[in-house]
Amino acid sequence: MRVNPPTITSSEAPALAPVRFETSPAAYKHWTFEVEGGIARLGMRVSENDGLREGYELKLNSYDLSVDIELADVVQRLRYEHPGVRVLVIESMVPRIFCAGANINMLGGSTHAFKVNFCKFTNETRLYLEAMSAECGIRTVASLNGTCAGGGYELAMACDEIILQDDGNTAVSLPEVPLLAVLPGTGGLTRLVDKRKVRRDLADVFSTVAEGIKGRRAEEWNLVDKVVPSSRFREYVTDRAAELGEGEGPRGRTPTADGVSIEPLAGEYTDEGVTHRHVALTFEGRVGTITVQAPKQGPPADAAAARANPNDLWFWRMARELDDVLLDLRFNRPEVGTLLVKTEGDASQVLAWDAFIAEHEGSDWFVHEMLCAYKRCCKRLDLTARSLFALIEPGSCFSGSLFELTLACDRSYMLDDPDHPIQIELSAMNRGPLPMSNGLTRLQTRFLGSPETLEAALAHEGPWDSRAAEEAGVVTISPDDIDWDDEVRIAIEERASLSPDALTGMEANLRFAxxxxxxxxxxxxxxxxxxxxxxxxxxxxxxxxxxxxxxxxxxxxxxxxx
Amino acid sequence: MGNVDLNARIPNNVALNEDRRLQRALEAWQPKYIDWWLEMGPEGFQADEVYLRTAVDVGRDGWAHFDHVKMPDYRWGIFLSPQDKERVVPCGDHFGDKAWQQVPGEYRNMLRRIIVTQGDTEPASVEQQRLLGRTAPSQYDMRNLFQVNVEEGRHLWAMVYLLHTFFGRDGREEAEDLLRRRSGDVDSPRILGTFNEPVEDWLSFFMFTTFTDRDGKFQLLALAESGFDPLSRTTRFMLTEEAHHMFVGETGVGRIIERAADLMNELGTDEPDKIRAAGGIDLPTIQRWLNRWYSSSVNLFGGEQSSNAATYFASGLKGRYKEDKYEDHVALEGIYSMPMPKNGGISDEEVPLRNAMNELLRDGYIGDCEFVIGRWNRTLEKAGRPERMFLPHRRFNREVGIYAAGDYDIEGNPISDAEWAAKVDGWLPGEADMDYVKSLMKPCLEHGKIASWIAPPKKGINGNPFEWEYVRYDGSSAGVALGATPSLTGD
Structure with a gap:
């Protein structure tokens, strides 16, 4: 995780080692992970002195980003490497304490930007965990064998079921408001009333009692799904997990299915940017550019062939690389406020890949999982607090799944140059399988006020050229070759002059209609x-x-x- | 229960007959308390008449009223030390404000937690000791056990009074939970670890009343400095009773040491086997019991560096032991130098004074325990013995706090797991020790008789001699009382 020397240039942050997001089970410091039959058990055992930074100890199973990076890795590996698993049980390996939540001293010593990005990442991880149930049929059980406070309870709420040990002491709590004068920021208040549907007045009482609620009342208020006496607790959790794990998973997630092992991306991280095989990030001052390369080859013949060499599959690898670049940008390059999104390569290969994904994602768990990876990555882009401009230029390949990137951007510029014609084209990927966090596709969200424009765009067969694209409303503007350079330069310079705070707020408000x-x-x-x-x-x-x-x-x- | 009846049955100085809220709460709670007492109080002897002290008033005469009484008929009362109308919050950020007669809303949850945690220890100790009556070494000791038990019961009442009077429905529910939890129960244990350890023999009982009840004393001393006046007044009165419990423990262990010394002198040997053969308990065994209960009790003060402790002090909910001896009652500036485990060794680190409040209280406790050890050693000295008892280091055998993660020898030096495993049998009771002490636990229930392993006390209770009928057996329990082998449930 900590590979390269410090490169942070932020005036706000001291020179800290950059955060790296790739890890693997052999490097885990904070979790134990075991799979037996269809049941996986994830044990939290946070190593006090192995936090990401100096200056705090991760006592009582409290966590920092290093703990969450491992958690995200566990969830990802579970989905790919253990297709036979039906149930994930999350428990604590520390006596009497499940998890005390995010470490307070870590938060107290962090910059504002770090705190915001920390919370965003932990929220994304919990949503990824939560989505596992619907997307992979892997049910999750929080086995609360000890006190569960703040972020600990928020993690539990991201699970399908919460089982609480009833020993007269073990409680669930959200002590942030009474103890710290902040909010439970990892979805706690939202999941309380929106997911678990706890009555708002009871939720109000619960959220102001620092010591929390235990025993029968926790079940009565639906803070947990079941309270079980200590003497029967382990047995109950095991039985319940077995019960939830009956039958087979969707899309060939059978007990005998072979997993796909995740190999490191081995990207190059330097002061100038990040270089992956298909995705690169470069900088010029406060303006960054992400460039995504189209596949050089078409998709494999079928789903079985895909599994033969999975880590070289363009679609999956591109999604993972893009995801990694976005996280690097968020945590390690705080001053890069404007991000240009570009693509290069053969659009027909992209469309061929889209067709492959569309054909097999309904029946093959791994193909579906690749789709989920890209869905997650596009959401990560939506949620990245940088100004996003897509530049659609000659040689680009913004079609189908990659066109989704332009739709995620705040603006898109498409060059209109008859000497160098450019085309963009929709695929099945733009019609439903890559929803935003509001549940709609990016096209639906774009055309909320004009259903007929949406319908016309979806009905359009074949590619659009630049002018047609602007008319169809699928790009912002298509300047001609004479205007292009100035138009783009001024847009970027103007953007870079505006308040980053105001832009963050403005963009977040406009993106999620x-x-x-x-x-x-x-x-x-x-x-x-x-x-x-x-x-x-x-x-x-x-x-x-x-x-x-x-x-x-x-x-x-x-x-x-x- | 009518008002008159209520007042007669529940001696009090809290105007119970005028307090409808408290009456209503107690009407529901009192029968449950009696049920709990019959189920979890002393096993057997409930129909016998025990010579007990009952508090009927807080005045000098009132709290030492003696009579033979059947334990279920004991009049558990509610007493607060007299109010000082001028009292101020003695410490923390509110230092100098008028002491609170009602619970401040912002501290309600914290106060409830403090009271529940304290309250939970009271019935717990009764449960831990419930089988001991059967194996009492003398009637005098049996009576002392029951005195301790009924007063722990009264201390529960004292905490329940606070919960009922000041904490509304939550308080009533917590009061019921105090009767619902059970010491050592896997599903519903008592809150603090030490109070779930069984007290199975009289040596443990005397160690418990010496060391664990002494933790209680120090917690009560800290709570006596609370800005919440009813808590302060309640705990002040409890302290007068707690003193007797520690007397029972200290003199109990002292008499066992005295007996061991006499046997060593008589037999002309200090070999444990020979002392045991003569029916005594050898000093190394006594020391191992001491090590166990002392180290377990030291845990009860909580973490060395504690933000909870700082908050309790800052809020004026809990003060220091003898707060009035300090000059600075705000304690924001001070620093406490604390030995911290670091890289396999120990090095001093500075901790803000408020965060070190638990350790400060522990310091007071350890000092107090040293005095006890001194008095026990005078017994040995007087008997002309060279052996001495000692306190293990505070780092020894810890389960709570910064020293819980590592192993430390009896002098507090960091040691390896292997060293610990090799030496632990010399420090803590082993199975053979337990078997031996257990084998001594035979009833000696006729008045005037005493077991082989303990010396008689210097004097009896309330001016009566040792050879006096402290327990009058009811016909139904006489068979048990006069020597038939008891069957101990849960044995």
Whole structure:
């Protein structure tokens, strides 16, 4: 995870080693992972002195980003490497404590930008875990064999079922408001009322009692699904896991199915950027460019052939690389505020891959999993707080799944040059399998106010040229070759001059039109409030509760409400 | 239960007959308490008349009222030390404000937690000791056991009074849960670890009342400094009773040491086997019991560096032992130098004073325990013996706090797992020790008789001699009382 020397140039952050997001079970410090039959058991045993940074100890199974990076890796590997698994049980290997949540000293010592990105990443990981149930048929059980506070309970709520040990002491709690004067920022409040449908007044009481709720009342309030006496706890969890794991999983996830092992991407990280096989990230001042290469070859003959050499498959590898680049950008390049998205290569190969995915994703778990990886990656792009401009130029291949990238961008510029004609084209990938977090496709979201334009775009057969694309509304503007350079340069320079805070807020508001979902609420409402509270003196001022937590002084609040 | 009846049955100085809220709560709780007492209180002897002290008032005469009484008829009462109308919050950020007569809303949950945790230890110890009556070494000791038990019961009442009076429905539910949890029960254990360890023999009982009840004393001393006045007044009165429990423990162990010393002198040997052959308990065995219960009790003070402890102090909910001896009651500036485990060794680190409140209280406790050891050693000295008892280091055998993760020898030096495994039998009771002490636990229930392993006390209770009828057996339990082999449930 910590490979290269420090490269951070942010004025806000001290020179810290860059964060790397790839890891593997042999390198895990905080989790144990075992698979037996169709049941996987993930044991949390956070190593106190193996946090990402100096200056805090991860006591009582509290976590920092290093713990969550491993968790994300576990979930990913479970999905690919263990297709026979039907149930994941998450438990603690530390007596009397399940998880105490995000480490307070770590939060207290982090920059605002880091806190925001930490919360975003942990939220994305929990949603990835949560989606596993629907996408892979892998049910998840939180086995709370000890006290479960804050982010610990939020992790539990991301599971399908929560089983709580009833020993008179073990409680679930969200102590953030009463103890730290911040919010449970990893989906806690949203999942409480939106997912678990806990009555709002009971949720209000629960969220202000630092010590939490235990035993029967926790079950009565639906904070957990079942409370079980200590003497029968382990047995109950095992039985329940076996029960949930009966039958076979979807799309050939059978007990005998062979997994696909995830090999390292082996990207090159330098001060100038990141280079992967299909995706590269480069910088010029505060402007970054992501370039995605089209496949050089078509898709494999069938799903079985795909598995022969999985780590070289363009679709999967491109998604993983893009994902990695986005995380690198978020955590290690805070000052790169504008991101240009480009593609290069043969669009027909992209469309051939899309056809392959569309044909097999319904029947083959691995092909479906590749699709899920790209879906996740596109959502990650939607949620990246940088100005995103797609530049559709000669030699690009923004069709089908890659066209989705332009739709994720805040604006798209398509060159209109008769000497160098460019085309873009939809595929099945733009028609449903890659929804945004609001549950709609990017095209649906784009044309919310004009269903007939959406219908016409979907009905359009074959490619659009630049002018037709602008007319169809699928790109923002198609400047001609005389205007292009100035148009693009001015757009970028203007963008780079605006307040990064205001842009972040503006973009987040414009990107997610349409219905609210659990996800949009978590990233919109919950995160936005949390980010506001994280800036306020009542939390982080000299006398703020977060600042003083664990210190001898008590917080002093400014009592004015907004 | 009518008002008159209620007041007669529940001696109190809290105007119970005028307090409808408390009456309502107690009407529901009291029968459950009696059920709990009959189920989990002393096994057997419930129909016998025991010479017990009952608190009927807080005045000098009132709290030492003696009579023979059947335990289920014991009048558990509610007493607070007299109110000082001028009292102020003695410490923390609210230092100098008028002491609170009602629970401040912002501290309600914390206070409830403090009271529940303290309250939970009271019935727990009764449960831990419930089988001991059957194997009492004398009637005098049996009576002392029951005195301790009924007073722990009263301490439960004291905490329940606070829960009922100041914490509404939550308080009533917590009060019921105090009767629902069971010491050592895997499904519903008592809150603190030490209170789930069985007290199976009288040596353990005396160690428990010496060391574990002494933790109680120090917790009560810290709570007596609470800005929440009813808690302070309640705990102040409890302390007068707690003193007797520690007397029972300290003199109990002292008499076992005295007996061992006499046997060593009589036999002219200090060999444990020979002392055992003569029916005594040898000093190394006593020391191992001491090590076990002392180290277990040291855990009860919690983590060395604790943000909870800082918050309790800052909020004025819990003060320091003898807070009035300090000059600075805000304690924001101070530093406590604390030996911390680091890289396999120990090095001092500075901790803000408020975060070290648990350790400060532990310091007071350890000092107090040293005095006890000194008095036991005077017994040995007087008997002309060269042996001495000692306290293990505070790092020894810990399960809570910064020393829990590593192994430390009896002097507090870090040692390896292997060293610990090789030496632990010399430090803590082993199976053979347990079997031997257990073999001594035979009833000696006729008045005037005493077991072979303990010396009689210097004097009896309330001016009565040792050879006095402290327990009058009811016909139904006489068979058991007069020497038939008891069958211990749960044995």
């Amino acid at each position: 349409g219905p609210e979902t659990l996800e949009t609420k978590i990233f919109g409402r919950l995160s936005a409030w949390q980010n506001w509270i994280f800036q306020r003196p009542n939390a982080v001022g000299e006398q703020g509760a977060l600042t003083l937590y664990g210190r001898p002084e008590r917080p002093v609040f400014n009592w004015s409400r907004t």
